[in-house]
Amino acid sequence: MRELTSDAERWGDSGAFEPRTVGARLRAAEQPWRFPPSWGMSDTMLEAGRIGEVEVRAAATRGPSHRFYGEPRQDAVGVCPIGDRYLAVAVADGVGSAPKSGLGASTAVTEALRFLARALPDAPEAAGTLPGCFASAAEAVLYQGPEPAELSTTLTVAVLGLTPTTEGYAFHIAQLGDSPAYILSDGVFRHLFDASETAVHNAAVHSLPAHTQPDATVSGHLAAGEALVLATDGLGNPLGFTEVSEYLADAWRTPPGPIEFLYQLQFRRRTFDDDRSAVVLWATEAVEAL
Amino acid sequence: MSEQILPFYVVCDESYSMEPYIDSLNQGLTELHKAIGVDAIVADKTRFCLIGFSGTADVLLPLSDLSEVTELNGLTAKSATSYARAFELVRDVIDRDVAALKRDGNLVYRPAVFFLSDGQPTDDTPWEPAYRRLVDQTWKFHPNIIAFGIGDADPDTIRRIGTLKSFMSDEGISPGLALHEFARALTKSIVRSGTALGNENEVTLQLPEKIPGFTEIRVEAI
Numbered sequence: 327m328r329e330l331t332s333d334a335e336r337w338g339d340s341g342a343f344e345p346r347t348v349g350a351r352l353r354a355a356e357q358p359w360r361f362p363p364s365w366g367m368s369d370t371m372l373e374a375g376r377i378g379e380v381e382v383r384a385a386a387t388r389g390p391s392h393r394f395y396g397e398p399r400q401d402a403v404g405v406c407p408i409g410d411r412y413l414a415v416a417v418a419d420g421v422g423s424a425p426k427s428g429l430g431a432s433t434a435v436t437e438a439l440r441f442l443a444r445a446l447p448d449a450p451e452a453a454g455t456l457p458g459c460f461a462s463a464a465e466a467v468l469y470q471g472p473e474p475a476e477l478s479t480t481l482t483v484a485v486l487g488l489t490p491t492t493e494g495y496a497f498h499i500a501q502l503g504d505s506p507a508y509i510l511s512d513g514v515f516r517h518l519f520d521a522s523e524t525a526v527h528n529a530a531v532h533s534l535p536a537h538t539q540p541d542a543t544v545s546g547h548l549a550a551g552e553a554l555v556l557a558t559d560g561l562g563n564p565l566g567f568t569e570v571s572e573y574l575a576d577a578w579r580t581p582p583g584p585i586e587f588l589y590q591l592q593f594r595r596r597t598f599d600d601d602r603s604a605v606v607l608w609a610t611e612a613v614e615a616l
Numbered sequence: 617m618s619e620q621i622l623p624f625y626v627v628c629d630e631s632y633s634m635e636p637y638i639d640s641l642n643q644g645l646t647e648l649h650k651a652i653g654v655d656a657i658v659a660d661k662t663r664f665c666l667i668g669f670s671g672t673a674d675v676l677l678p679l680s681d682l683s684e685v686t687e688l689n690g691l692t693a694k695s696a697t698s699y700a701r702a703f704e705l706v707r708d709v710i711d712r713d714v715a716a717l718k719r720d721g722n723l724v725y726r727p728a729v730f731f732l733s734d735g736q737p738t739d740d741t742p743w744e745p746a747y748r749r750l751v752d753q754t755w756k757f758h759p760n761i762i763a764f765g766i767g768d769a770d771p772d773t774i775r776r777i778g779t780l781k782s783f784m785s786d787e788g789i790s791p792g793l794a795l796h797e798f799a800r801a802l803t804k805s806i807v808r809s810g811t812a813l814g815n816e817n818e819v820t821l822q823l824p825e826k827i828p829g830f831t832e833i834r835v836e837a838i
């Protein structure tokens with residue numbers, strides 16, 4: 327029985343480190359984390375850096391539900407600069423109900439980025455090359471074991487050109503499944519893919535390795551002062567609520583420090599206890615020469 | 617409050633023929649209440665409504681967060697078995713509940729109805745029109761239905777009611793034991809669905825693979 331401990335025994339970060347509650351309290355987030363039965367996926371992965379004028383923050387972190395029940399993380403993120411021309415990033419959300427689906431997500435991210443690192447330097451342009459990484463990722467997932475369906479995962483991949491034009495940095499994004507992408511501009515998260523509301527929430531999505539092609543692609547430019555956000559639905563679902571989008575839009579107006587980014591990503595909200603992942607690329611305003 | 621919620625509706629036959637076994641069912645529901653009330657993840661994301669039907673149908677527990685319910689009113693045996701009253705009531709209640717949840721800004725998943733009967737309907741007029749209104753695909757909140765028949769229930773009728781799955785209790789198993797297994801299956805389904813909700817991208821309603829004392833009845837190929 328997973329009895330709740332009393333309020334006096336609240337567990338976890340406190341003070342300035344305690345993640346913000348945005349909305350109603352999420353009791354399970356105050357409980358001790360439990361370890362998965364076998365180790366393999368760390369609780370959290372964090373990446374951060376700066377490439378030219380582009381600031382990068384990326385994290386995938388176990389949600390309160392997986393921490394509460396002692397189940398491994400099922401999300402993964404990846405960041406890969408390709409020479410000095412491109413930056414490739416990916417997010418994946420393992421959808422299999424088996425605990426191994428995190429392996430599918432991390433395999434898909436790794437292979438998608440590996441494919442792009444091989445293919446992009448010699449490719450005439452990025453948009454045509456991008457969809458190929460899905461078939462390559464699907465194949466890598468299939469190689470992981472006898473029951474590939476247990477490793478099913480979404481995959482969203484973006485390639486950002488690192489040489490800005492007057493419009494900004496050109497980007498191309500391809501999506502298989504429901505891991506969303508946004509432009510954060512002037513305090514508003516704008517969906518880059520269709521996110522139409524249905525009467526009752528429908529959770530069925532396409533995934534690797536059963537599908538080997540993206541469902542949708544989108545291209546655009548990231549202007550100075552804007553941020554490109556790739557996420558899994560653990561972040562995308564709560565981001566649909568004004569309180570949450572206002573909190574993160576404000577927190578991500580300018581690039582936070584790496585640990586601060588992780589803290590912000592872990593805001594608490596009742597029932598939103600899924601793993602959370604985000605890759606955020608800020609096109610910082612170039613410092614003008616005097 | 618804006619949350620993600622999966623509502624469960626349990627629609628139980630409380631006609632007189634259930635009288636000898638109704639305590640087993642009530643005990644099973646008490647255990648369900650205990651198990652779910654202490655699981656913060658599941659209690660937050662699921663809501664539970666209990667409807668009893670005989671000649672009439674009544675809401676015994678309005679749609680609730682089980683961690684906030686102190687006492688669960690049990691079922692009591694009454695006369696007659698009107699499927700039509702049961703289907704009409706559950707449709708009205710779902711329509712009202714889901715609309716209210718959505719009005720509050722919640723993300724609502726398709727409701728699940730667990731329907732349980734131990735006998736033949738005694739409706740004066742056909743119950744099918746009320747059933748068709750409940751499963752009408754053009755009604756946007758139409759639920760998934762899992763139907764359970766025990767004892768003298770007619771397998772053909774039970775099979776027609778389940779939209780997702782239908783089960784009949786095995787011959788020889790006591791109805792009391794079957795009801796207990798029904799309550800256990802329901803608890804498991806709520807716990808697994810509540811755990812998975814928002815964490816899975818597949819089918820949201822999770823059902824146990826096998827339910828002891830019951831056999832799944834399928835639509836036969838023609």
